Amino acid sequence: MAANLEQVKNNVSYIVSNIRQSQTCPIEKEIFLRNSVDAINLILDGLLSLMKFKTVDAVIKEIPDTGQILGRLYVSKTIRGCSALYDKTTQCIMGLWRENPQTHIERKAAEWALAQVKSTVSIPLNSYFTVCQLGIQPNNVIKENNKQIVIQIKGKLRKKFQEKMDQIKSKVDREDTLESDSWFIMVYKQLLTVPINSPLLSLWDYVLEVLTLYPLEDPVSKKICEDLSKSLQHKKGYRHNITAATCYKLWTYSRPSLEQEVLFRIELCKDHVLTSEMDNIWNDSSLIKVCMLDGQIYEVIYKMVITLTGNTNVTILESFLRCVWREKRKCNSQDSLFLSVIYPAHCRVLINSLSVHPEDVKPENLGPHVKTVCDIFKEILENYGETTELLVLSLQFKQWYQKALQLCFTCDRQFQTSCLDLVACYSSLWYKVQHQSIKDVLTRIVLCLRPLLVKSTLCYTDIMCVLSGNQVSNQGQMKDTIYHILLMFVYQGSGGLNVLTQVLKLITCSDSVSDHLTCLVVSHDQLFIDYTKWTIYKRRQYKDILNELMEQSSIIHPDIMDNVKDFLNKI
Numbered sequence: 179m180a181a182n183l184e185q186v187k188n189n190v191s192y193i194v195s196n197i198r199q200s201q202t203c204p205i206e207k208e209i210f211l212r213n214s215v216d217a218i219n220l221i222l223d224g225l226l227s228l229m230k231f232k233t234v235d236a237v238i239k240e241i242p243d244t245g246q247i248l249g250r251l252y253v254s255k256t257i258r259g260c261s262a263l264y265d266k267t268t269q270c271i272m273g274l275w276r277e278n279p280q281t282h283i284e285r286k287a288a289e290w291a292l293a294q295v296k297s298t299v300s301i302p303l304n305s306y307f308t309v310c311q312l313g314i315q316p317n318n319v320i321k322e323n324n325k326q327i328v329i330q331i332k333g334k335l336r337k338k339f340q341e342k343m344d345q346i347k348s349k350v351d352r353e354d355t356l357e358s359d360s361w362f363i364m365v366y367k368q369l370l371t372v373p374i375n376s377p378l379l380s381l382w383d384y385v386l387e388v389l390t391l392y393p394l395e396d397p398v399s400k401k402i403c404e405d406l407s408k409s410l411q412h413k414k415g416y417r418h419n420i421t422a423a424t425c426y427k428l429w430t431y432s433r434p435s436l437e438q439e440v441l442f443r444i445e446l447c448k449d450h451v452l453t454s455e456m457d458n459i460w461n462d463s464s465l466i467k468v469c470m471l472d473g474q475i476y477e478v479i480y481k482m483v484i485t486l487t488g489n490t491n492v493t494i495l496e497s498f499l500r501c502v503w504r505e506k507r508k509c510n511s512q513d514s515l516f517l518s519v520i521y522p523a524h525c526r527v528l529i530n531s532l533s534v535h536p537e538d539v540k541p542e543n544l545g546p547h548v549k550t551v552c553d554i555f556k557e558i559l560e561n562y563g564e565t566t567e568l569l570v571l572s573l574q575f576k577q578w579y580q581k582a583l584q585l586c587f588t589c590d591r592q593f594q595t596s597c598l599d600l601v602a603c604y605s606s607l608w609y610k611v612q613h614q615s616i617k618d619v620l621t622r623i624v625l626c627l628r629p630l631l632v633k634s635t636l637c638y639t640d641i642m643c644v645l646s647g648n649q650v651s652n653q654g655q656m657k658d659t660i661y662h663i664l665l666m667f668v669y670q671g672s673g674g675l676n677v678l679t680q681v682l683k684l685i686t687c688s689d690s691v692s693d694h695l696t697c698l699v700v701s702h703d704q705l706f707i708d709y710t711k712w713t714i715y716k717r718r719q720y721k722d723i724l725n726e727l728m729e730q731s732s733i734i735h736p737d738i739m740d741n742v743k744d745f746l747n748k749i
Contacts, residue, residue, distance in 0.1 A: 186224030187241055189217040194243050197250050211256040215263070221247065222266035229273035234284045237274075244274070245290055252294055328377055331365060335384035338362065342391045356398035362388070366402050374415035382406065382420060386427040394432055403432040411442050414462070422467035429468065430475060439465060440482045447494045451696065452703045452737045456497035466505045476502070480520055484570070492573065492608075499574035503533070521567050528554045532575035536706075545593030548582055552600040559603060559613060569607045579604040583666050584706045586624050587631060598624060605659040616656050620663060627667045636673030638680040645684075661685045665701050670708075675719045691730040698727065699741045709749045717749045 193214060211218065225244065228237045238244050251257045251267045258264050275291040276284050338359070345354075356362060366385055372378045385402070392399050406428060410417045429436035443463055447456040460466055469476040480498075487494045521529060531551045539547050558568060572579070582600040589597055602617035609616075626644040630636060641664070661684075668674035668681055682694040701707070709717065724742055733739070 182224060183228075183240065186221055189221050190241055190243050190247050193217060193221070194246050194250070208254065208256045211251075211254055215260070218251065218257075218263060219266075222263070222270055225270045226266065226273065229270070234274055234276060234279075234287050235281055238283055238287065244270075245287070248274075249290075249294065325377075328381065331378070331381055332384055334361070335365070335381065335388060339384070339388050339391065342388065346391065356389075356392055356396055359398075363398060366398075366405075370405055370409055374413065374419055376419075379416075379419050380421075382424045383427065386424065386431065390427070390431050403428060403435045407432075407435040407438050410464070411439065417462075417464065420464070422464045422471065425464040426468045426471050426475065430472075436475075436478070437482060439463060440479060441486060444483070444486050444491070444494055447497065448491065450737050451735060452700065452741060453493050453497045453500070454703050454741075455737050456494060457501055460498055460501040466501045469502050470505055470509055477520060495570075496573040496576060499570065500576070503574055507533075507535070521571065522565075524558060524562060525567060525571060528558060529571070529575075532571070532578055536577055536581040544581065544585060545589045545596070548578070548585060548589075548600055549593055549596035551578055552582075552596045552603065555600065555603045556613075559606070564607055564610070572604050572607045576604075580704070580706045583662055584670075584708070586620075586663065587628055587667060587670050594624070595621075601659060601663075605656065609656060609658065611656050616659065619656065620659065623660060623663060627663075627671075631667070631671045633671070634673045636671060636676050638677045641677055641681065662701075662705065666705060669701075669705070675716060675723065678723060691727055692733045695727040695731045695733055695742070696738060698724070699738050699745075702741055702745055712749070720749060721746055 193211075196214075197211075225237070225241070225248075228240060232240070248267060248271050251263070252271060257267055271291050271294050274287040276288050279285040279288045362385075365381070369378060369381060369385065389399050389402060394400060394403070410420060410425065429439070443459055443465065446459045450456050450459070465479060469479060480502075483495055483498050528551070531547070531554060534547070536544065562568070579601060582597040582604075585597045586594060586601070598617055598620050602613050602620060605611060605616050606613040623644060630640055630644075633640070645660075645664075664681060664685070668678050678698075679694070682697050683689065686693040686697050688694070709720075712720070724746060728739075728742055
């Protein structure tokens with residue numbers, strides 16, 4: 179390396195001195211450069227090698243005439259006429275640029291490099307990519323050149339696409355593969371390395387367009403799909419700059435890529451205990467947006483999720499379905515897309531009622547709306563039974579279960595039965611319990627608890643009297659719904675927080691403070707807690723409970739800690 183560096187220095191001195199001597203005669207200078215191609219090549223290779231491992235200060239210290247030689251070469255007709263040399267010269271000049279120069283030398287070099295490159299019409303394509311690999315972001319240096327580069331590559335990719343299309347139409351079997359196209363391979367590889375905000379990322383659309391004309395078994399096609407999938411999974415900034423339309427092309431062409439993305443998201447969801455955190459995982463992918471583009475791919479993704487989550491991870495399925503419907507509301511997709519894909523025709527009227535979010539219903543209309551939903555729900559249950567589609571529907575529109583729980587204690591008495599009925603409809607699907615059985619138990623409990631809402635001196639004995647009278651300990655899976663009712667009562671009652679610690683102990687069947695805190699945080703995630711109606715005293719009381727549990731708990735799971743902090747900030 180030392181010998182090579184010495185050789186580079188000698189060549190730089192030799193060429194710079196000769197250029198100076200021939201300054202008065204441009205023709206003589208060009209002749210000299212034409213006869214010194216090998217030496218120039220050695221200089222440029224040496225500079226590029228130095229720039230990979232050394233700072234700008236170090237490069238200029240090693241070769242003081244760096245700017246002199248590059249400036250002369252850059253304007254030379256001989257160099258511009260040789261694409262390889264011009265390419266390397268451009269790379270070297272851009273290698274002197276830094277987005278945030280730290281020293282005086284770096285600052286001067288960056289200004290000089292910027293001026294040099296701006297003096298040309300566009301950067302050669304290979305230079306752009308090579309500089310990106312050096313860790314430099316040329317798109318911040320000369321944004322006007324980006325358009326030229328994108329247009330240049332786009333044109334070549336379109337030409338390749340058209341040539342392949344013509345070949346297919348003419349039924350001429352040339353047995354060509356992508357392995358033989360070194361330019362195409364170079365473009366795809368460089369697209370994996372460009373900065374995450376580079377406009378070149380839009381070219382993936384055209385790369386994938388070409389891929390669709392080749393079988394997935396083609397080694398290059400397979401590799402491109404694998405590499406792009408990995409980038410989408412592991413580079414956050416990268417995937418946020420790849421459009422849903424591009425992902426759609428990838429996943430409709432490569433089923434394995436789609437399966438990998440779904441499985442990757444499910445595995446990430448397993449690390450979380452709160453569905454709100456799982457929502458972030460799904461929304462961080464383009465899967466949800468892609469579902470809006472095509473009913474068929476939505477069906478494929480839905481079936482993958484329901485198969486891979488099964489009965490063990492219902493919360494992951496619930497999170498996925500909720501994210502899909504939120505996206506649908508946001509982009510106003512046609513209801514028919516979802517209705518025809520996974521739900522039978524007899525569910526349409528129910529979906530129309532469930533798809534109205536509780537927040538969009540006026541307070542005085544909530545009771546009547548719950549009654550409407552409940553009547554339709556019960557009719558479908560009676561006529562069609564507890565189908566898988568209805569179970570999925572109950573998970574996708576869980577917000578009405580949550581709202582009905584809340585309304586059990588606040589709505590007019592005339593709508594209380596409908597609220598309990600709707601809670602029972604949901605619960606019968608989730609826990610495989612007879613609708614009437616769970617409704618009877620819930621009705622008795624709510625009727626006993628409702629008068630206690632105003633009791634500010636509430637004690638745990640009051641709660642135990644209600645529960646023991648209804649044999650809650652013998653209710654099996656039904657207990658989860660009963661505990662939801664109980665927590666909702668605690669949050670809404672005047673003296674509910676007095677018994678919160680004992681209620682948490684009852685629900686978790688544990689003395690562990692960590693279990694109590696987890697249970698509480700899950701309730702933040704699963705129930706509608708209207709803390710805006712709490713008194714100042716009640717808010718302070720709840721903050722004290724949360725802080726005390728936090729201090730005594732050994733939990734370090736970020737979901738739990740972040741949720742508690744957020745809730746404390748809200749109230």
